[in-house]
Amino acid sequence: MAVPSDELDFLAEVRAALARMLDTAAHRVATGADVAGDRWTAERLGRMLKSHLKELREEPAAPPYFGALHFTDGERHRIGRRRVTDAQGTPLVLDWRAPVSRAFYQARAADPQGVHVRRRYGWSGTTLTGYEDEHLPTTPPVTVRPSPPRPATGETAPTRPAATETGPGRPGATETAPVAGEASLSRLVAEEIERPRVGPMRDIVATIQPDQDDLVRAQIGDTVCVQGAPGTGKTAVGLHRAAYLLYAHRRQLERAGVLVLGPSRMFLGYVAAVLPALGEVRVEQRTLAELLPVAAVATDTPEAALVKHDARMAGVLERALWSRVTPPTEPLSVTDGSYRWRIPVPALERLLVDVLAENPRHGTGRERLRARIVALMQTQAERRGETPGYAWQQRMSRCAPVRELLDRVWPRVRPAELVAAFLSDPADPALSAAERAAVRWPRPRSARTARWTEADALLIDEVAGLIEAPPGFGHIIVDEAQDLSAMQCRAIARRGTHGSLTVLGDLAQGTTPWAPTSWAPLLAHLGRPGTPVTPLTAGFRVPAAVLTVANRLLAPLGVDVPPARSVRTDGVVRFLPSGSVRDTVAEALEREGSVAVIAASVDGLELPPSPRLTVLPAALAKGLEFDHVIVVEPADIVAAEPRGLNRLYVVLTRAVARLDVIHSRPLPAALRSRHAPQ
CATH class of the missing domain: 3.40.50.300 (P-loop containing nucleotide triphosphate hydrolases)
Structure with a gap:
């Protein structure tokens, strides 16, 4: 079904408005200095205008909006990554962070929040391909969309497969992962989450779920x-x-x-x-x-690193620092023209005790002691009829006797x-x-x-x-x-x-x-x-088949965390005894998406070059994700460090579509079990 003409007309209006906003921002940068009242204002205004222009010029190639809200009172709003207005300043697209936009993420059948229809748009790059309407509170979603384009690789577009695993004990056997108990996702949200990823992490602004939105919008x-x-x-x-x-x-x-x-x-x-x-x-x-x-520029031994990272080191260093503050042993004597100001040791000791009782930072405490020493000398001067001002105070605070006293009592x-x-x-x-x-x-x-x-x-x-x-x-x-x-x-x-x-x-x-x-x-x-x-x-990115395997490691890890449950029923896991890394990589590169080979050490791995292939040691895998992950010798990853089993858990969960485990050595015991924790 073709995208309705009114949607295409609105999209053209939004794109024209974005171009107008860019032209207006450039014009304001060119003329901003002429409207400023002074040089400081001109510089500040110029920085602000240039920053806004830079944001617009560097706007990534992304759809200008991803959703819409139709309220029961007749109001309609499109929701996008940034606010877009027409020539009169009327909003065409609302920023996803605006208060009214929250209903896009939070409205549900039990609490529609005044929303009659929530619309999600489907895009291929920046081309609008269709939309999906969810009628609240009870009408099921209705999808309006053209036939999906064929993948760039020339393969037939796959349907979402059931999650499967080729078992380590039964080559070729399949295992269906348990389906999570969470509510099902709309088709457009699911397709966006499962879309193959090559390159850096994308935003999830179009697919934020209610519990995620609560965290995003928590008070400052x-x-x-x-x-x-x-x-x-x-x-x-x-x-x-x-x-x-x-x-x-x-x-x-x-x-x-x-x-x-x-x-x-x-x-x-x-x-x-x-x-x-x-x-x-x-x-x-x-x-x-x-x-x-x-x-x-150097590396600690494991034993030294444990000590230096320990919380006790804070107390050790604090004691070492404050041990350098010592009581005065000599009175202070300062010559000031025909006068001599003298502060005896007991008075200096009282000043030191008072400053230490205030528990200041070390540098602040030194300056407080200096100021109070000068204040005592000023009191003596005023008793002699003098009226010392700011310049006198500065001269006394920097004179040699005061500096020498501070260096002995409270050294830098x-x-x-x-x-x-x-x-x-x-x-x-x-x-x-x-x-x-x-x-x-x-x-x-x-x-x-x-x-x-x-x-x-x-x-x-x-x-x-x-x-x-x-x-x-x-x-x-x-x-x-x-x-x-x-x-x-x-x-x-x-x-x-x-x-x-x-x-x-x-x-x-x-x-x-x-x-x-x-x-x-x-x-x-x-x-x-x-x-x-x-x-x-x-779990939205990691499929059920992968989490089923990774969750087997949670019990031996002994950590206080609930096991993950994927909302996706797709994904494939294969255990390949004595498999060829090179052949497995070549097979993986025949599919679209990013591929990673992860091992305890990658030295000596000779693999076909590809911009979609990443080869990295297990120690650097944390936080990254790839469509297809090939794990080489899990036993080596476990044996490489004291928390090797935790490292293996990290490595296994980098896959967001397919996971291949190549091994010639026996698998860790937890992976040989076919039962994930419930």
Whole structure:
């Protein structure tokens, strides 16, 4: 059935409006300086106009809208990634974050929210191919659509197959995965979720589900923790929450900033396109290592890394820092022209005790002590009839006797120098003899000659935070949080003191030695104890066949997470004893979509070149996903590290359509079982 002419006419109107908006933005940039009242205003206005023009010019090639709402009172609205208006400023398309747009995600038969019809549009690239109407509250969906185009590979378009698995014990046998109990998805939503993916992560703005929408639109002051099983969209929820908060609280967050923290540069590159696609380019996307004061050039031993990442190191470093503050032993004497100001030791001791009782940061405390010393001298001067002003105060605060006193009593501390001194002689009693030996440098070094490790950078950042507060952010999205150590959490908490957090992760995917088995200790180290944990268990990207296999690993992992249940009944899993990696890759590349080969080590793998093929070690697979994943020797992945079984769980759940497991060695015991946890 052809798309109705009125829909095509409206689409043409929207595209013309977008072109007009771009022309208008360019014109405003060209003339903005002429309407500004002064140079400062002109510069500020120019930056704002250029930023808006940049957003419009870099708008990705995507449909201008994906849905529509027909309300019972006659109102009709299209919903898209950004607001589009006609020449008179009347909205043609509403931003998906607008309050009225929430009904597109939340309206249901039990609570229609005034919606009579919810319409979802189908697109092939930027070509409108059809639409699907859902009549609320009880009328079933009616689909209006042309015949689907043939795939680019020339294959016949496949129907959605039942989830199957070729079993490890019975070659060629099939296993139907259990169907999830969640409500079924509309056909257009299902097709969008299952569409093959090549390249970076896409936004899910057209397919956000009600429980995901609740998390996206949580209040700005609320810290949200999401325990998300593989394929449940937790990363997408975090990125869409960033976009929503910038829309709803733009003035506050543009000033305070929004930070997305990812586990690696590869991961950030994979998700980097999502926020620009949603119209948000003013979000900082970094790894934690990129925020720390020194770069890592060396690697710790496993024993040293465990000690340095332990929460006790915060107390160790705090004691080392404050041990450098010592009581005065000599009075202060300052010559001021014909006068001499003298402060005896008891008075100096009282000042020191008072400042320490206020528990300031180390750098702030030094300046408070300086100011109070000067205030005592000013009192003496005023008693002599003097009227010291600001210049006098500055001169006294910087005079040699005051500087020398401060350097003896409350010396300046450079964080790297303190950490270097500690690692040269780690004498704190909180550490055992074995722990002190693990972190002790073989020979003493200075901060200039030190070869810092990633954990050392955290120690330096901890000391720097005790001296002076680092720049903070209004909101921080922390992805793959289950792998964070206590010291990493503290580094994040220092940067989110006056803002809120979105904490995303999956305890089952924790692969670091310090990964917790429950969220409570991690949230406490992030400075958000008692934060409720919201589970996402409905898998939209990972099909049931894959989750059926991966869920077998949950019991041996011993983590407090519910098993995922996929809303998709498609997907294929094959166990291929002694299979050829090269032949399996060649077969996979005959289908559309992205392909990945994941192994404990990829050294020596010679595979056919293809832009759709990614070859990566298991340690770098976290957070990524591919249509077809080929896992090589699961036993090697398990044996490669202490949390190898967690790593294997990560690797298996990277597949969103097909999973091939090639092995010549016996499979791990959990995979040999054919029963997933219920």
